[in-house]
Amino acid sequence: MVAIDLSGKVALVTGVGDNESFAWFIAKALKAAGATIVLACHPRMVSIVESLLTRPQDADSRRLPDGSELTVAKIFPCDVSYDTMADVPEAVRTDRRYAKFPEYSIQGTVDAVGQQFGGIDILIHSVAFSREITKLAKDTSRAAYYEALGISAYSLTSLLRSAEKYMENRPGGASAVALTYLGGERVVPYYGGGMSAAKAALQIDARQLAHNLGAKNIRVNLISAGPYASRAARSIRPGEFEKSIQYAAARSPLPRPIKPEEVANATLFLCSPLASAVTGHILYVDCGYHAMAV
Numbered sequence: 026m027v028a029i030d031l032s033g034k035v036a037l038v039t040g041v042g043d044n045e046s047f048a049w050f051i052a053k054a055l056k057a058a059g060a061t062i063v064l065a066c067h068p069r070m071v072s073i074v075e076s077l078l079t080r081p082q083d084a085d086s087r088r089l090p091d092g093s094e095l096t097v098a099k100i101f102p103c104d105v106s107y108d109t110m111a112d113v114p115e116a117v118r119t120d121r122r123y124a125k126f127p128e129y130s131i132q133g134t135v136d137a138v139g140q141q142f143g144g145i146d147i148l149i150h151s152v153a154f155s156r157e158i159t160k161l162a163k164d165t166s167r168a169a170y171y172e173a174l175g176i177s178a179y180s181l182t183s184l185l186r187s188a189e190k191y192m193e194n195r196p197g198g199a200s201a202v203a204l205t206y207l208g209g210e211r212v213v214p215y216y217g218g219g220m221s222a223a224k225a226a227l228q229i230d231a232r233q234l235a236h237n238l239g240a241k242n243i244r245v246n247l248i249s250a251g252p253y254a255s256r257a258a259r260s261i262r263p264g265e266f267e268k269s270i271q272y273a274a275a276r277s278p279l280p281r282p283i284k285p286e287e288v289a290n291a292t293l294f295l296c297s298p299l300a301s302a303v304t305g306h307i308l309y310v311d312c313g314y315h316a317m318a319v
Contacts (some may be wrong), residue, residue: 029297032059036141036296037135039103039184040151044069044077045084045255047288048151052097054289057089060147062096063138065103068129069122074100097178098142102126103134105152105180106172108187116187139191146195146297148188150203152179157218158261166217173219178226179212185234185245193241200296201245203231204288205307207315213269215261229306235305244304246295251283251311278313 030311036055040048041064050247056062066074077083078097087094104123107113107130117123128134139145155173157165181203185192192199209224228247235245252258252269259266274282294300309315 027299029058029293029299031055031147031297034060034146035063035138035144035187036060036147036149037063037065037138038144038149038151039065039105040149041066041074043073043256044083045285046151046254046257047158047250047255047285048149049086050285050289051149051151051292053087053089053095054286054293055094055147055149056097057091058293058297060099061142063142064097064100065134065138066100068102068104068126071102071126095283099138101134101137102129103131104129105131105183106176108132108183131180132187135184135187139188144195145188145191146197146199148182148184148192148199148201149292150181150201152180153220153223155218155220155223156219159215160204160217162217162221170219170222173223174226175225178230182230182234185238185243189238189241189243192238192243194299195227195242197298198242198244198301200300201234201243202292202295203227203247205231205247205249207249207311209249210315215265222287232305239304244295244300246300246304247307248292248295249289249307249309249311249315250288251277251309251314252285253285253288255285273314274312276314276317276319277311278316281312283310283312 038048038052052062109132110130117255154176157169185201205227208221209228231245231247252273254267270282288310291308
């Protein structure tokens, strides 16, 4: 048996907002392999995530395969809309949900993690947002389109630009993994509002970044996960999103829905020494649905 041991590795996981998200399960998988977990959560979600990590009623969702629980070294507030605090508009600075945090930009967050933990070995990008996602592409506003690309795609570039000096030439190399979706390659109904364009941009950006950072022994890969009924996904089209899962499951070579643990395990592989020569790659974790024409 080949074991994955990430002891001594520092993993910065972005995008955890609840205990059903891919980011949550990825954090659990990395922790189970021995990594030190640091979370970067949206400022509005920090208190929620803190509760999920401590409340007795959520203990089952924290459980790891060996019976221990997910614990994190630290939670940082981070809004990936902003590269530095100079980019934050006054209306956001004075919002009570933000005002209690002196720093929540990408640069400030990454610097804090890199300096406090002595470097970053793993970076997980699990962030996506469009306020008009249910609109058709032709009805999407310019503002929503730009916002979706900035948050869902450009943030990976910004994170890695800030993290480069903390990830370069780490023992065994460093790894970044971002989550994408088939909607960046094919038309998926109700995946508008700039999100399909954002995922397409994320995919070519990841390949560009793999080339840009390869000389520093930093690998950049993508997981393209199949449809999964997270809280965020269910909220987009209540009662309807489940139909997308059923549709994909019925047509996939493995005729079933995916499990979030499967996405987490594939991510764990890409972050491990077993994937030391893998970069610029999209790994589909969708029961084979991407291979089908109908």
